[in-house]
Amino acid sequence: MAGLCPPSSVQPLRWNDASGRIEMIDQRVLPGRFELLAFDCASAVASAIRSMVVRGAPAIGCAAAYGIALEARRLQHLDRAGFAAGMSTAFELLAQSRPTAVNLFWALQRMQAALAGAQPQAPSAIAGLLLQQAHEMLAADVRANRAIGAHGAALLPQTAQVLTHCNAGALATAGYGTALGVIRSAVADGKRISVLADETRPFLQGARLTVWELQQDHIPVTLITDNMAGYMMQQGSVDAVIVGADRVAANGDFANKIGTYMVAVLARRHGIAFYVAAPLSTIDRKLATGASIPIEERDGAEVRGFGELRWAPADVAVRNPAFDVTPAELVTALITENGVLRSPSTAGIAALFDEPD
Amino acid sequence: MAGLCPPSSVQPLRWNDASGRIEMIDQRVLPGRFELLAFDCASAVASAIRSMVVRGAPAIGCAAAYGIALEARRLQHLDRAGFAAGMSTAFELLAQSRPTAVNLFWALQRMQAALAGAQPQAPSAIAGLLLQQAHEMLAADVRANRAIGAHGAALLPQTAQVLTHCNAGALATAGYGTALGVIRSAVADGKRISVLADETRPFLQGARLTVWELQQDHIPVTLITDNMAGYMMQQGSVDAVIVGADRVAANGDFANKIGTYMVAVLARRHGIAFYVAAPLSTIDRKLATGASIPIEERDGAEVRGFGELRWAPADVAVRNPAFDVTPAELVTALITENGVLRSPSTAGIAALFDEPD
Numbered sequence: 010m011a012g013l014c015p016p017s018s019v020q021p022l023r024w025n026d027a028s029g030r031i032e033m034i035d036q037r038v039l040p041g042r043f044e045l046l047a048f049d050c051a052s053a054v055a056s057a058i059r060s061m062v063v064r065g066a067p068a069i070g071c072a073a074a075y076g077i078a079l080e081a082r083r084l085q086h087l088d089r090a091g092f093a094a095g096m097s098t099a100f101e102l103l104a105q106s107r108p109t110a111v112n113l114f115w116a117l118q119r120m121q122a123a124l125a126g127a128q129p130q131a132p133s134a135i136a137g138l139l140l141q142q143a144h145e146m147l148a149a150d151v152r153a154n155r156a157i158g159a160h161g162a163a164l165l166p167q168t169a170q171v172l173t174h175c176n177a178g179a180l181a182t183a184g185y186g187t188a189l190g191v192i193r194s195a196v197a198d199g200k201r202i203s204v205l206a207d208e209t210r211p212f213l214q215g216a217r218l219t220v221w222e223l224q225q226d227h228i229p230v231t232l233i234t235d236n237m238a239g240y241m242m243q244q245g246s247v248d249a250v251i252v253g254a255d256r257v258a259a260n261g262d263f264a265n266k267i268g269t270y271m272v273a274v275l276a277r278r279h280g281i282a283f284y285v286a287a288p289l290s291t292i293d294r295k296l297a298t299g300a301s302i303p304i305e306e307r308d309g310a311e312v313r314g315f316g317e318l319r320w321a322p323a324d325v326a327v328r329n330p331a332f333d334v335t336p337a338e339l340v341t342a343l344i345t346e347n348g349v350l351r352s353p354s355t356a357g358i359a360a361l362f363d364e365p366d
Numbered sequence: 367m368a369g370l371c372p373p374s375s376v377q378p379l380r381w382n383d384a385s386g387r388i389e390m391i392d393q394r395v396l397p398g399r400f401e402l403l404a405f406d407c408a409s410a411v412a413s414a415i416r417s418m419v420v421r422g423a424p425a426i427g428c429a430a431a432y433g434i435a436l437e438a439r440r441l442q443h444l445d446r447a448g449f450a451a452g453m454s455t456a457f458e459l460l461a462q463s464r465p466t467a468v469n470l471f472w473a474l475q476r477m478q479a480a481l482a483g484a485q486p487q488a489p490s491a492i493a494g495l496l497l498q499q500a501h502e503m504l505a506a507d508v509r510a511n512r513a514i515g516a517h518g519a520a521l522l523p524q525t526a527q528v529l530t531h532c533n534a535g536a537l538a539t540a541g542y543g544t545a546l547g548v549i550r551s552a553v554a555d556g557k558r559i560s561v562l563a564d565e566t567r568p569f570l571q572g573a574r575l576t577v578w579e580l581q582q583d584h585i586p587v588t589l590i591t592d593n594m595a596g597y598m599m600q601q602g603s604v605d606a607v608i609v610g611a612d613r614v615a616a617n618g619d620f621a622n623k624i625g626t627y628m629v630a631v632l633a634r635r636h637g638i639a640f641y642v643a644a645p646l647s648t649i650d651r652k653l654a655t656g657a658s659i660p661i662e663e664r665d666g667a668e669v670r671g672f673g674e675l676r677w678a679p680a681d682v683a684v685r686n687p688a689f690d691v692t693p694a695e696l697v698t699a700l701i702t703e704n705g706v707l708r709s710p711s712t713a714g715i716a717a718l719f720d721e722p723d
Contacts, residue, residue, distance in 0.1 A: 040679050106635065174593075208669070208678070210567060212590035216670070216678040224679060231683040234567035234669055236531075236592040236625025240690040269591025271628055274635050280622065312565070312591055313573070318675050321565070321573040322397050322581060326588040333597040 016019065019179040019222050021068050022075065024144065031075040031080060033063045036180060036214075040221035047272040051080035051099035052147040058106040061212060066255045066291055067150050070112030073103045077120040081136035092132040096124060107316020108303045109264055109332045110273065111256040116146060133313040150183035151207040153256070153288040156346035157187055158194030161251070161286055164342065164349065165195045170239060175266035176218040177253025177286065187286040188251040189222065191344060196228055203229040205247060209266060210235055210250055211311040235268050242279040250276045251344075261337030261353025262299025265288070273339040285353075286344040292358060299334035307331050343346035376536040376579050378425050379432065381501065386439060388432040390420045393571075397578035403637040407458035408437035415463040415470070418569065423612045424507050424540020427469030430460045431500040438493035449489040453481060465660045466621055466689045468613040468650040473503060473592055485554060507540035510645040511547040513703035518548030518608070518643055519555050520697065521706065526552075526605035529562040529595060532623035533575040534610025534643065544643040545608040546579065548701060553585055560586040562604060566623060567592055568668040568686065592625050599636040607633045608701075611644040618694030618710025619656025620644070624687055630696040642700040642710075650717060656691035664688050 013287055022033045030047040037060070038044055046062060048054050054076030055357060057063055063072045075357065080099040084092050100117055107113060123142040127135040171192060175181075178189030181279050185193065195202045204223055209215035223230040241247050250272055257263040263285055276283040296302060309327030321327075343350045343358070350357045374488030379390045386403040388411070395401055403419060411433030414420055420429045437456040441449050457474055464470060480499040484492040522528065528549060535546030540549065552559045561580055566572035569624050573589055580587040590598060598604050607629055614620040620642055633640040653659060671677050678684075700707045700715070707714045714720075 018659060041677070131715065185693055207593075208567070210565070210593060213677055220678055220682045224682070227684070231685055232669055232678055233685050234592070234624070236564075236567060237629060237685060237690075239628035240624060240687055241685070243690065267591070267597060271593055271596035271632060274596060274632055275628060278631050312589055315672070315677065316677070318672070320672065321397070321568055321577055321589055325577045325581070326586070326589050328588055328594060328598070330594060330597055333594075 010274055019225055020184045021063060021065070021180045022072055022147070022183070024075070031072070031079060032055060033072065034180070035062050036064055036218060039063055039217050041049070048076070049079055050083050051102055053078040054079065055102045055106040060101070064214070065176065066110035066112040066253065067154075067182040067187070067288060068180070068354045069110050069148060070116035070290060071105060071143070071183050073113050074116045074120055076103050076147045077117070078136070078140040078143040081132070081139045085133040085136040087132060088230055089132065107305060109255050109305045112290050115290045115362050117147065119146060147183040150288065152183055152189055153290075153346040154182050154185040154190040155194075157286050157288065157344050158185065158190035160346075160349050161191030161284065161344040162194035162198050162200070164282070164284060165191070165200055165249060168201040170203045172207070172241065172247045172250045172272065173219060174207040174215065174252050174269050174272050175209045176214040178219055178222045180218050180222055181253060187253045187288065189219065191284070191286050192228065193226065193338055196297060197252055203231065205237045205241060206230050207238055207268065207272070208232060209268065211315065213315065214266065217326070238272055239275045242275055242281060247279070247281055249282045249284065251284045251286055254285050254291050255332055256296075256297045256302050257285070257287055257292040257343070257358070258296040258302060259294045260298050260355045261340055261343060261358055262304045262334055263337075263340070264299060264304065264332045265332050267333050270333040270335045273335045277339050282341040283339060284342050284344055285340050289345055289347060289362065294358070299336065304333070305331040373606065376582055377541045378420060378537045379429055379504070379540070381432070388429070388436060389446070390414060390429065392419055393421055393535070395577060396574050399490065406436055408433040408459055411436065412459045412463040416461070416610050417675070421571070422533065423467035423469040423610065424539040424544070424645060425537070426464060427473035427647060428466050428500070428504045428507060428540050430463070430470050431473045431477050431503045432551060433460050434474070435493070435497040437499040438489070438496045442490040444489060446489065446720040456631050464552050464662060466612050466662045469647050472647045476503060504540040507645065508542055510703040511542040511544055512541050512645075512691060513540065513552075514544055514643050514645065514701050515547035515551030517706050518641065519551035519557070521639070521641060521701070522548070522552045522557055522559065525558040527560045527562055527603055529564070529598065529604045529607045529629065530576060531572065531609050531626050531629050532566045533571040533579065535576055537575050537579055538610060544610045544645065546576065548608055548641070548643050549585060560588065562585070562598060563587050563589050564592045564595060564625065564629070565589060566625065568672065569649045570672065571623065595629050596632045599632055599638060604638055606639045606641065608641045608643055611642050611648050612689055613653070613659050613704060614642070614644055614649040614700065614715070615653040615656045615659060616649075616651045616715060617655050617712045618697055618715055619691055620662070620697070621656060621659045621689045621691050623679040624690050627690040627692045630692045634696050639698040641701055643697050646702055646704060651715070656693065659691055661690070662688040665667040
């Protein structure tokens with residue numbers, strides 16, 4: 010599509026101009042199957058977000074933007090009142106799809122502002138403007154990831170094994186990736202980087218997505234179970250940790266995939282640098298600290314097995330928080346498109362928003 | 367069988383006098399299937415240990431003892447020289463079955479001493495003595511677990527949620543369990559104990575075995591993935607941690623299932639008591655510290671999926687250390703059949719061996 014050259018070998022979502030649909034890689038079935046699913050309305054996109062066809066805070070934001078744009082196209086033949094009512098329902102539906110990642114709400118606010126700004130125009134014209142806005146947000150996310158990559162790559166030594174948790178890669182964004190974007194940039198700079206990927210139960214984003222995505226780019230990767238990270242640090246096999254974020258509070262506390270907090274505690278014990286790579290759209294300045302970030306609790310079936318396979322007794326009680334919150338004091342630096350913030354604090358984060366790229 | 371009343375509802379191995387075989391619960395297929403497998407020679411028992419039909423340091427020790435006893439019965443019609451050569455091969459085979467748990471070597475030494483002591487006698491008489499010795503070791507392990515349980519139960523508050531990693535229960539011992547023995551004893555004492563079970567990738571001993579075993583005894587249990595332990599501690603949902611051990615060094619450092627170290631680091635950060643429950647047979651006083659405990663590295667296929675299911679790319683590099691070592695400084699107390707040792711040290715551990723039960 011015009012203006013959207015492939016940012017890496019992997020693009021989780023792309024607009025199909027011929028069909029007028031957004032196509033997404035079904036991340037539930039990777040790497041066993043590579044399947045593109047097409048979506049044509051807000052409700053289908055909301056359900057794709059809920060069921061994790063698409064996941065990763067920035068990718069969810071882009072998907073939600075397209076969900077709004079698609080709904081506007083679908084409803085463009087209604088009168089103004091019908092259009093407005095339908096759009097309002099679409100915003101609500103998407104806002105309820107996943108609670109923790111703030112990029113979703115950020116993207117919906119941007120789309121809401123675009124809708125409000127276009128209000129005097131006819132629904133069909135508004136639909137065109139909203140689609141343009143979604144395209145721009147997707148392109149901006151890739152630009153932000155590339156800037157994060159460039160800033161972050163400078164932090165890594167010439168040779169390093171980097172541990173990452175979950176998938177904060179091209180698949181979690183509009184392309185290129187945040188944590189994996191830093192690794193891609195370091196590799197592009199000629200650094201010898203290998204990746205240690207936590208498998209990341211229960212959804213196995215590390216084992217399935219991070220491994221697959223790095224293999225597409227021929228970046229060396231070794232898979233471990235989540236509970237091996239401490240052992241690898243004890244053995245001196247981890248030179249740095251880089252993870253993404255689903256929501257960063259004003260003081261630098263951040264929510265990310267469940268298990269991130271454990272990795273941060275271990276990195277601190279072993280004196281290993283712990284970096285968070287995230288675009289400014291992930292920062293929620295309305296939340297003073299991480300304590301008020303809502304933590305999604307998902308279906309217990311995910312913990313009792315994987316996919317169709319169940320290995321635990323069907324009737325066992327389960328907890329399944331999808332995210333945890335890591336305090337800012339455990340973060341060596343926050344890597345954003347506006348630069349690197351060491352020892353994140355409320356003042357430091359506020360300053361990030363004042364600086365141009 | 368005479369002298370071996372069921373110590374809990376679950377017994378991972380039991381002698382079948384009618385068939386002259388040792389029967390073991392196949393722990394690879396629990397809880398989906400409850401299947402007893404029968405073994406009649408050392409080589410079959412060694413392969414059961416290697417493939418984790420039976421697992422858990424004390425249970426492995428008992429299985430090895432029966433492996434020797436079975437081999438003696440099988441070879442009892444040979445002449446002395448043939449018998450001695452066959453027994454020597456059996457000891458070697460069993461010693462190679464798993465490297466980390468020291469109870470295996472401890473049990474083999476006991477059997478070797480029994481064999482040496484019985485030497486003037488005919489092979490058939492020796493075979494009878496070795497079987498008696500295996501029975502005694504199994505009964506002694508249950509007695510030790512009950513003593514561990516009694517000592518450990520006193521450490522728990524009246525109401526507590528206890529986190530455990532892997533399975534140090536009846537299934538990991540001759541019956542009753544070490545870590546879960548403490549929980550059983552506390553429950554028997556009228557304490558309100560619930561258990562938080564780490565699923566324990568890659569073999570899922572927590573999700574499959576700990577959950578199943580506690581359900582048999584109607585002890586409340588909640589299952590989490592390994593990477594949720596930190597979150598649960600942050601939420602104040604963990605009052606104490608109790609784990610077993612595969613080998614304890616002279617200074618109190620100990621090897622246990624991979625991931626134990628991470629739980630210990632987190633418990634320290636959160637000021638939560640971290641207890642290790644293990645019989646004296648698990649203590650290897652020949653090793654000054656944990657640094658020289660051999661760590662078994664198992665097949666990568668275990669990490670790429672589970673059972674027949676594979677979710678990671680088949681060609682991805684994998685690490686699969688089966689154990690890690692936790693330094694003594696992270697251990698609140700070591701619970702043995704000879705009592706509770708707070709802040710384990712070389713002197714304290716030496717003293718444990720001087721005290722009668």
